[in-house]
Amino acid sequence: MSDRYAKQFILPEIGPDGQTRIGAGRVLCVGAGGLGCAVLPYLAGAGVGQITVIDNDRVDRTNLQRQVLFGESSLDRPKAVAAADRLRDLNPDISVDPIDARLNLDNVEVLLKSHDVIVDGSDNYATKYLVADACVKFNRPLVYGTVTGMEAMVTVFYAGQGPCLRCLFPKAPTGWVPNCAEAGVLGSLVGMTGSLQASEVIKLLVGKSTGMQGLLGRLWVMDARDGQSRVMAVRRRADCGTCGQPPADIVLQSAPRPVLREIDVTEARALAGWPFLDVRERDEFAAGHIPGAHNLPLSELQSGRISPPAGSRCVVYCESGVRCHTAAEILKSFDYQDIRGLRGGLPAWQAAADSHSTQS
Ligand SMILES: [Zn+2]
Known part of the structure; x- marks a missing residue:
């Protein structure tokens, strides 16, 4: 042995x-x-x-x-x-x-x-x-x-x-x-x-x-x-x-399919006309965010203190991409049909912006 x-x-x-x-x-x-x-x-x-x-x-x-x-x-x-x-x-x-x-x-x-x-x-x-x-x-x-x-x-x-x-x-x-x-x-x-x-x-x-x-x-x-x-x-x-x-x-129940479709930075850039929803908290948003993004803190969404803007499609992002999944469930209940989540969150967006400015 x-x-x-x-x-x-x-x-x-x-x-x-x-x-x-x-x-x-x-x-x-x-x-x-x-x-x-x-x-x-x-x-x-x-x-x-x-x-x-x-x-x-x-x-x-x-x-x-x-x-x-x-x-x-x-x-x-x-x-x-x-x-x-x-x-x-x-x-x-x-x-x-x-x-x-x-x-x-x-x-x-x-x-x-x-x-x-x-x-x-x-x-x-x-x-x-x-x-x-x-x-x-x-x-x-x-x-x-x-x-x-x-x-x-x-x-x-x-x-x-x-x-x-x-x-x-x-x-x-x-x-x-x-x-x-x-x-x-x-x-x-x-x-x-x-x-x-x-x-x-x-x-x-x-x-x-x-x-x-x-x-x-x-x-x-x-x-x-x-x-x-x-x-x-x-x-x-x-x-x-x-x-x-x-x-x-015993009838097994499928874990529901995620309502969020993950996309990378390149795909997100191609959706420039879509609303970008930043579901991080207000202090995180104040410290930096994607230009033009709308702040919709997850904690306030969950407690019902705020509602998302009316719409049917959006790109959501947070810091790591994880909070987006919970936010997407809530957005779905507000009749959002097409919800894309930015993989890697804001850091991925910023890293892509940095490498772009270094190359040019
Ligand atoms: Zn049992």
Whole structure:
């Protein structure tokens, strides 16, 4: 057995047999954001034989605060691909497959059925519920994790052996639920949460072992404000709308398609006649903006203090491109039909302007 894993298989809870099972393990990680970046290196380091990572996003500078698989050299690269490169460097003895796509109804069945354990590293409820429902339907254990602001949760769902996500929270929150990029998040708490998820994956792969108890049916909750964590029981609900029915009857719901179409600076310049909406806050706008842009701070849009100008099409931008997605949902409710989002936000626009003035 490779001495790479020596520190691990001398643990009596793992041992050589446990290490062999880890090596035979196939794990799907949904999302290569903050949680994925914390989960993945520990899985690769531990020698999980097959790791698949699916994410359709690209690395931007605001990710680097917590997405520790990436650096400046990863900017603009597909997250799944950049993460896979880093993991292969960390452990060339394992197989890592990146998928630069969104998990959806077309790929979820094949992906779940070809893996033993699923880890949720996604940052939006539509994907979380799709993964969780699909794990019930296709009978896979799910290591679930979320971080909101200063609070984190981790648990394991496994239909037939414990509760599912809908036993705990029957419905996804509705409305504009801010994700990390909008609500703010403590990077180190994301790291801790992902590390705990990685431990749960390893325990599921090792299987029954003396002295180990997984988080199946137990919810770990942490509040980073006072450093308190606790574990509480989560029970299966007999009347659960998902795990309470035969798997074949479970109808998966697609994560809605993003209402925003991303465009780059060149494409945005070509739309010079369109209104440009800057959804950053007023102080950010005052410090610099695209000439002619209209300031529509996301916080004021969300609270209903302001409404967008009447119209049906626009280009939205913010600092990184992330706030635009939430703004687009709101704009859509005001009957905007064609919403384009500037990839890379204002810095991308300014960098293009700088390189243009240097060349001329
Ligand atoms: Zn359930």
